[in-house]
Amino acid sequence: MKNWIRNTVLMILLLLASIGRGQNYPVQAFVQLTPPYSSYLPDYSDPFNNQLKVLLTLTDFSVPSYQVKLRLRIEGQGYTIQSADLTNFPAILLSPGVPVEISGSDLAPYLATQNLIFNGIDVANYEQSKILPEGPATICIEVVDIPTGAILGNESCAQSWFYKHQTPLLNLPICGSEITPTSPQSVMFQWTPMHMSIGQNTNYQFELFKVYPEGDDPNVVVSNPFLKIADITTSNTFVLYDLTNTPLEIGEEYVWRIRASDITGRDLFNNSGYSQVCTFTYGNVAGSLLDGYNIQLNSVGTSKRQGKATWNTSGIIDEYILEVRKTGNPNYQWFPYPTTNGELKVNNLEPETEYECRVKGKLAEAETDWSNTSVFTTLAQQDYACNNEAIPGLPPVFKPASSVGTGNIVQVGQFEMIVASAQPSGIQGSFTGEGVIFIPFMMMPLAVEFENVMIDENLTVHAGRVNAITKGVAAWVNEGVTHSIPGTVDSYTSDQQDSIVVFYFGNESLEFDWPTPGNTVTVTDESNKQYVIDEYGNVTESYIIEYDSESLDATANYQVIFKEASSDQFGFDEKEYDPWTLFYPCILLSDSSKYFTSYKAIKDGQTDQVKAELISDQSATTITFKDEDGSTYSSSVAGNTYTIDLNTLSDPEYLYAYDNNGLKLGKLNLIVYEQKDIDVVLVPVNGATATNDANLTSYLNNIYRAANLNFNISTDSNFQSTFDIDGNGLQSASDEELSNYSAEMKALRDEYFDANPSANKDAMYLFVVPSFDDPTADGYMVRGKSMGFIKSGAADRTYAHELGHGFQLRHSFPANVSGSTTNLMDYSNGEDLAGFQWKGIRDFSFAFSFLDDAEDGASLTILQGKPDHIIAADFLFDHLGGNSLPGSLTMLKYVAPGGNEVSVGFFQELADDDQVIYEIELKSSMSLDTLKQITRDWGMDLGYSYAYYVWSTPTFDHSYAVWLDQYYLQKPPLVVEMIARIVAGPFLATYGFSYDEDALTGNQLQGWDYFWNALEFIPAAAFVTKGIKSMKVLKNGNQTVDVIENSIKVLDKTKFAKVRSLDELAPNGSIPPNSATNNLFHKWFDELSEAELNLILQNSKLKKTLQNRIRWPSSFHEWCMVCEIQKFKSWNVPMSEIHRFRTKTNSLTWKVPSDIPNIGGQVGGHGATGSTTFHNELRSMIQNCSSLSEFNSGLSLLINRWQIDPSLLPSIIN
Amino acid sequence: MEAIIEDWVNFCTGKKSFEEGHFYSLFHGINSRQELEKIFQFFDQKLDLIERTKRYLELRSSQNMKRADENLLKKFLHEDLKEKETILKINSSLREKYSQLQIIYVEDHKKIEELRFDDQTSQEFFDFIDFELVHEDERIDILYDSFYGLTADFDYRLFLFLPFIRIEYDMTSLIEFKKKGGVYAIQENNLLFSMQINDSSTAQPV
Incomplete structure (x- = not known):
């Protein structure tokens, strides 16, 4: 406050000081100028606009008054205007102390042109507009005493800045825009005045011109009055251009401008008031054509990878944009597919997935509205088993694919080929390129190349070859193959000298070559451990992960993890032990992190709870839980932890967690089983004491609650047995695989059941014996059998553990270290069961049999691994779904009719480029010498390995693989199970044949001749006569599939034939000569398979001979060109027809087509003018034909084109 | 000169490869010694080959009008x-x-x-x-087929x-x-x- 007072006082003092100096003049003058500073000088004398005021005050009180006049001076840049003669100005009477204001019309005399002297301004020009030059200026006034002419007052000045008004700014339509025509016509033109409004004194002239010619400069257009179509003057700042005005033409460009003008005619505006010009286009023709056009869209899933969308089309539409995306989340991105047709097949989709699509049309820049959204679901993936001969059907009419490119998935027979590169090759639909085929049952990708294959619009190969890019089987196998080791790897060494890695397991070892550069070799063992060998011999260890086909929207930092609830009743299992990683389906998240799904068991019809923990680095969200059918499950939340109430109303298999945006953040496997009653009979033997059955019942029901087993346990009376002949307790079984019983066990079994013929065969029997001969043993039970043995006094856990074996469960070791888990099947105190064990138990057929003899042999009993996978792996392959085989699945065991146990392992093969060599590896009590002798009896010279010619197919000659399963032979007499799988082109065949020992003699070995002459042994009777009537394997625990029957079906329906060797085809390098009498050469050629023909052609000498035979006796032109003989073989054209269908070279003349440069129109013939071109055209035609009928048609066209006498051509080949 | 002869030169010099049978018609448009020289330039037997081919072409173009003994x-x-x-x-x-x-x-x-x-x-x-x-020379094998052509x-x-x-x-x-x-x-x-x-x-x- 003090500062304010001080400053005010100072200001007053300064003012007084100033006034003091001004006291030299009796009159104080003051000029006041109020903006806007009009450059129109007369404005300052406007009586209604007192912009310029002059205030005069007589401060000399010593005089009564003064009569004064004013002198005006205006100075601007380069000019001066000042009052000329004061005589024309009125006198102003000033009285002391009385201020006088002169303004408005009082100033008119001072501003009149005739009273002013102009310097720097042409008076005549000024007089026309009375506009002062734009720029800064000073207006000054001096007070002059009339009588004396003395200056009575100070010169007072005011600063000004004269300017003209800016012209209006055009707003609408936006310059350069396209406006949408309306009906009736109505276009709003609107602008903004850029000058300060001085009353309603501005008019606006709206001018509209048509731009013509098209593209002409709009500034030029507005100078042409003939192009003006509207001229409207208004005081408003808009014009509504409606139907009363000249109609605007659709698609035409117009230009408009506004001229602002002062209603009084003052020239106040720049550019004479004209605004900038502005153009617009009045709609477009395309848009008008599309206006109101509706597209109706339909869609359908046409294959597992393809959906087809169809819609109504219009000829006026240039292009359609079909957009496709998965359903289920509005945040999913649309993927555009432009097309010009009313139908589009969208490829490379995911199988069995719902998609939605929409389409719009485009014409130039115009677009229709989106169509309706149509939903379709791709078809389910079909799994092809190795013995499944089904070939996907091809449409009868070939509609060529317009393009095939990188990433396209092309169906090649049963397989899908991912195209790496493809180029059109000749006729439409023909492509050449490379790709990769993943052969599910072989668990390996196969690099392939294709040349001139015919691909249809559904991206399905109709004709042509897809050849594997491999340097023989050996090289192929080396390229990314997964090998299985029948055991658990104890250690391994990488041998730098020999470039091999040796894996040691048990007492055995296996060697693997280092892969070729850029490749890897993957080895898995029974513990699900994976060893990847690189080209330098480095070995990387990991556990096998089974990836779930489902995807989540989660990331490592944003996901929901399911946990066991404290209130859990029926069991929860999450991944805990690395060796069991495989059993927990893993989802690969978008940030490459892994999400392992857990298991939650619920008894059917019951409720339970599970917890879910939200891991989030995002803002708060609410999680909802739904099953796969969309049923929502109630939950409560505390912090980030949810407790979900589970029920089995919708028979759920999965529970999903979704956030507010519908993003799927978690997945839980729900295991729901109906109750399964299990009868267990405890049989105390020889005074042994069984556990309390009531307690055991409760215990077992709890242990096996997740599998929803309900035990009914009874205790039989103590059974007296003589089994223990040597008196040292029950003889333990020697089989670590828990696959058979000891002799004393069998004796006890037989004794008991002989004594109890009415025993319940559906029950499980646990014999409680006083002791085992092995003091460390507490119990024993063959896996999958219903009879077990328990040591008297053993804990209830031992009962549960042994029953687990009865339910097919394996020990938790050696996959895990013994004693390292809390699992029931470990040697520890654990009582847990894992989710895969729950499923394993329930997948087991429960077709119990306590017998261990021949009567079990007719059906396969799986003793290891997960049943589904085992069956799929070695027999049906229909559960693989393209996944890798679990590493533990290296062996099957079953009991043959003769009572011998058979173990079937996976293949092991040695190969070179021309032959595949199979090695049967012994793992039994049978000596190698014995096996050699046996195989000699089969007519084979068995050393340690066998050599076979590679089998092939009529259509596929270079790419093949024959795999032979490796056998582990346990007991004499030998039991052989062989499966040879041949992969060729689109065909996939399994040659399965399984022989056992002769049921009567017990030691007759049979079967090898079948392998050599498979087709001769197709009839089912062959199996029957060999002593085996059927071999049924379990599928999904309750279905059976007859392997033999399946194999026979395949063999019956495939046309594979063994490829004869060159020695067989051409003994001593000789091909039968042509002969009119016996036609040996014709017969020889006609019997050749395509593969054999290829074999012949690969031998240069035999190729020459064959060519000679075809050309014999010479002097003929072969219409079935010799260089394309393979094509005619593929069409099964007999040699007699090839020979008949030719023309004497010296009679074959033509007229060269006119379109052939230089020689067109000339007469030529074979070996003469045009001959090269003619042969090239003929050959190209043959190459582009896919059938004999096409060839005949093409030939007809060619003959016509070359004007060849048709009579020279033999009748066409039928 | 026929384009196929250019192909042949490119093939023999390793600049291009062609599908089997491409040169079946190598000699079909021959009408000058220069063309033969160009075809056979890659072989030591060039002169002999030219003469034989010339002889054959001359023989082929002569008409056998008289009955021989x-x-x-x-x-x-x-x-x-x-x-x-x-x-x-x-x-x-x-x-x-x-x-x-x-x-x-x-x-x-x-x-x-x-x-x-x-x-x-x-x-x-x-x-x-x-x-x-x-x-071992693939060109010779192909030439053999061309001779038949x-x-x-x-x-x-x-x-x-x-x-x-x-x-x-x-x-x-x-x-x-x-x-x-x-x-x-x-x-x-x-x-x-x-x-x-x-x-x-x-x-x-x-």
Whole structure:
């Protein structure tokens, strides 16, 4: 406050000081100028606009008054205007102390042109507009005493800045825009005045011109009055251009401008008031054509990878944009597919997935509205088993694919080929390129190349070859193959000298070559451990992960993890032990992190709870839980932890967690089983004491609650047995695989059941014996059998553990270290069961049999691994779904009719480029010498390995693989199970044949001749006569599939034939000569398979001979060109027809087509003018034909084109 | 110059590769020595090859208007048989067949053409020749096929190809035989021959 007072006082003092100096003049003058500073000088004398005021005050009180006049001076840049003669100005009477204001019309005399002297301004020009030059200026006034002419007052000045008004700014339509025509016509033109409004004194002239010619400069257009179509003057700042005005033409460009003008005619505006010009286009023709056009869209899933969308089309539409995306989340991105047709097949989709699509049309820049959204679901993936001969059907009419490119998935027979590169090759639909085929049952990708294959619009190969890019089987196998080791790897060494890695397991070892550069070799063992060998011999260890086909929207930092609830009743299992990683389906998240799904068991019809923990680095969200059918499950939340109430109303298999945006953040496997009653009979033997059955019942029901087993346990009376002949307790079984019983066990079994013929065969029997001969043993039970043995006094856990074996469960070791888990099947105190064990138990057929003899042999009993996978792996392959085989699945065991146990392992093969060599590896009590002798009896010279010619197919000659399963032979007499799988082109065949020992003699070995002459042994009777009537394997625990029957079906329906060797085809390098009498050469050629023909052609000498035979006796032109003989073989054209269908070279003349440069129109013939071109055209035609009928048609066209006498051509080949 | 000759040069110099059979018509448009020189420039036997090809082309373009003496033709065949026996010394069974042949004239040359298809002995002879043709040079093998494309005749093809074969067989007699319109076929132990005038089925101009 003090500062304010001080400053005010100072200001007053300064003012007084100033006034003091001004006291030299009796009159104080003051000029006041109020903006806007009009450059129109007369404005300052406007009586209604007192912009310029002059205030005069007589401060000399010593005089009564003064009569004064004013002198005006205006100075601007380069000019001066000042009052000329004061005589024309009125006198102003000033009285002391009385201020006088002169303004408005009082100033008119001072501003009149005739009273002013102009310097720097042409008076005549000024007089026309009375506009002062734009720029800064000073207006000054001096007070002059009339009588004396003395200056009575100070010169007072005011600063000004004269300017003209800016012209209006055009707003609408936006310059350069396209406006949408309306009906009736109505276009709003609107602008903004850029000058300060001085009353309603501005008019606006709206001018509209048509731009013509098209593209002409709009500034030029507005100078042409003939192009003006509207001229409207208004005081408003808009014009509504409606139907009363000249109609605007659709698609035409117009230009408009506004001229602002002062209603009084003052020239106040720049550019004479004209605004900038502005153009617009009045709609477009395309848009008008599309206006109101509706597209109706339909869609359908046409294959597992393809959906087809169809819609109504219009000829006026240039292009359609079909957009496709998965359903289920509005945040999913649309993927555009432009097309010009009313139908589009969208490829490379995911199988069995719902998609939605929409389409719009485009014409130039115009677009229709989106169509309706149509939903379709791709078809389910079909799994092809190795013995499944089904070939996907091809449409009868070939509609060529317009393009095939990188990433396209092309169906090649049963397989899908991912195209790496493809180029059109000749006729439409023909492509050449490379790709990769993943052969599910072989668990390996196969690099392939294709040349001139015919691909249809559904991206399905109709004709042509897809050849594997491999340097023989050996090289192929080396390229990314997964090998299985029948055991658990104890250690391994990488041998730098020999470039091999040796894996040691048990007492055995296996060697693997280092892969070729850029490749890897993957080895898995029974513990699900994976060893990847690189080209330098480095070995990387990991556990096998089974990836779930489902995807989540989660990331490592944003996901929901399911946990066991404290209130859990029926069991929860999450991944805990690395060796069991495989059993927990893993989802690969978008940030490459892994999400392992857990298991939650619920008894059917019951409720339970599970917890879910939200891991989030995002803002708060609410999680909802739904099953796969969309049923929502109630939950409560505390912090980030949810407790979900589970029920089995919708028979759920999965529970999903979704956030507010519908993003799927978690997945839980729900295991729901109906109750399964299990009868267990405890049989105390020889005074042994069984556990309390009531307690055991409760215990077992709890242990096996997740599998929803309900035990009914009874205790039989103590059974007296003589089994223990040597008196040292029950003889333990020697089989670590828990696959058979000891002799004393069998004796006890037989004794008991002989004594109890009415025993319940559906029950499980646990014999409680006083002791085992092995003091460390507490119990024993063959896996999958219903009879077990328990040591008297053993804990209830031992009962549960042994029953687990009865339910097919394996020990938790050696996959895990013994004693390292809390699992029931470990040697520890654990009582847990894992989710895969729950499923394993329930997948087991429960077709119990306590017998261990021949009567079990007719059906396969799986003793290891997960049943589904085992069956799929070695027999049906229909559960693989393209996944890798679990590493533990290296062996099957079953009991043959003769009572011998058979173990079937996976293949092991040695190969070179021309032959595949199979090695049967012994793992039994049978000596190698014995096996050699046996195989000699089969007519084979068995050393340690066998050599076979590679089998092939009529259509596929270079790419093949024959795999032979490796056998582990346990007991004499030998039991052989062989499966040879041949992969060729689109065909996939399994040659399965399984022989056992002769049921009567017990030691007759049979079967090898079948392998050599498979087709001769197709009839089912062959199996029957060999002593085996059927071999049924379990599928999904309750279905059976007859392997033999399946194999026979395949063999019956495939046309594979063994490829004869060159020695067989051409003994001593000789091909039968042509002969009119016996036609040996014709017969020889006609019997050749395509593969054999290829074999012949690969031998240069035999190729020459064959060519000679075809050309014999010479002097003929072969219409079935010799260089394309393979094509005619593929069409099964007999040699007699090839020979008949030719023309004497010296009679074959033509007229060269006119379109052939230089020689067109000339007469030529074979070996003469045009001959090269003619042969090239003929050959190209043959190459582009896919059938004999096409060839005949093409030939007809060619003959016509070359004007060849048709009579020279033999009748066409039928 | 035909484009195919440019292809041939590019192929021989390793600049381009072509599908099998591409050069079947290599000689179809030949009409100058320069073209032959260009084709054969890659072989040491260039001059011999040019001369033989020229000779064949000249022979092909000449019209056989006069009837030849049967005995002369028989003499040519006889000489040819002797030559063949010489080169067949390493194939005793085939040599024996040739040594037992009786040369017989047949008036109807069309009959010879029919019998020619059934001529197993001649097929075996050409098998024998082909088996002796071992070339690591792919160009020579292709040239062999091109010669057939030119001649459409096994005898003439062999004649053109002789510079590449180390056998004692110059085919002079047989070429003279064929030049005079001789045609032949072996039927059991008989070497049947005839002649055709201005109606050659083997080496007449087109």
